[in-house]
Amino acid sequence: MTDAYLLERAVLATPDGPHLAHDVLVEVVDGRFTRVEPGADPAAAPHAERVAGLALPGFANTHSHAFHRALRGRTQRERGTFWTWRDQMYGVAARLDPDGYYDLARATYAEMASVGITCVGEFHYLHHDPTGRPYADPNAMGLALVAAARDVGIRITLLDTLYLSSGFGQPPAGVQVRYADHDAAAWAERVRRLVDDTAGEAGVRIGVAAHSVRAVPRDALGVLATFVDDEVPFHVHLSEQVQENVDCLAAYGLTPTQLLAEHGLLGPSTSLVHATHLTDDDVARIGGAGAYASFCPTTERDLGDGIGPGRALAEAGARLTLGSDSQAVIDPFEEMRCLEGHERLATQRRGHWTSAELLTAATSDGHASLGWAGTGIGVGLRADLVAVDLGSVRTAGAGADLDAAVFAATGVDVTRVMVDGRWLGLHPAAVARDLRAAIDDPTHDTGGAR
Missing domain, CATH: 2.30.40.10 (Urease, subunit C, domain 1)
Incomplete structure (x- = not known):
């Protein structure tokens, strides 16, 4: 027809x-x-x-943590840093089960759809029950996200995330046990099952992610590399915080970018999320690899992360994309303007990105970074x-x-x-009604939500 x-x-x-x-x-x-x-x-x-x-x-949201939507309007109330915000985020992560996660994600994805987002890259690391034990279906939480996107009607690339350490050499602690598989081999087995369970489902892609170099020990990066090729998106939080760079240099003598490059994880299917605090060498390596840089300007602004070198990355050969990350704002127009606005603040000059470049970052390049090439009106x-x-x-x-x-x-x-x-x-x-119900439901209380 x-x-x-x-x-x-x-x-x-x-x-x-x-x-x-x-x-x-x-x-x-x-x-x-x-x-x-x-x-x-x-x-x-x-x-x-x-x-x-x-x-x-259609817009592509290349970096989403759906459950962070429950934090909007709450974490902004007080002073602090990324690390104090993280403690509040952990409070939400501790309470969700697969049913509650489905409800919250479906409402969040509906909000995304309402502003023109037709595909979401969900950076998924909330895998297990509150004690760290796998559910009867070890991918119950991930499949809840897939079902939520399907029921809203948008495409999803579920980026199943490897998380093994709370910091360089430190075991998972507290709610982090929900994130962590036993080891990289157990994670890989679970991901293969997830791929099988979603095979052939329209509107669904499975990609892989490393939470960060602080959360994935050096010897586990090789397991990730076995999944990554031109067809499988690989995403990773990179150099969002100065402390991550300091600790990585202390542990390995390398920047996070150099560490990924050493393990073959810096290539054209790689998306480096935030990429805020980079050296000139990092920028050259990322650009030379033709990798994507997934900027999340409204989140980086909200958390006080800093302003990433977007224009320098693009001129080096990287492709920029945009994500809503912590859901402090869900609006692709605001993300586009924020990318330009941040560059103006950093340089005290105007006019770094044309509207066509910003739209490309928010649409076709974003879709391609999630494994959905071939988008646009043509x-x-x-x-x-x-x-x-x-x-x-x-x-x-x-x-x-x-x-x-x-x-x-x-x-x-x-x-x-x-x-x-x-x-x-x-x-x-x-959508507003469903968001209220999902966030205020006492079975997944956000701590002071009511």
């Missing part, structure tokens, strides 16, 4: 990058665009459904669409082009979202 739409304005995928076009007739068959015709005569396409506003490709590509109102109180007077969307719109201005050719039902009031 062919579905046809006439897009008032659309940002098309071209060899030269995103391109604005008017009156674009698109046809969709089996979840892909089979026809994309700009400048179409509306009178000649009476069968096509009109889509008002500006149609953008023939043969996945039929994701995000319709943005260019006449709202935020966008009115800003123009009717890509700059207006990137530098003026917010997630609230998203009116319609299509994923793989299917329109999603966006019901903000219902």
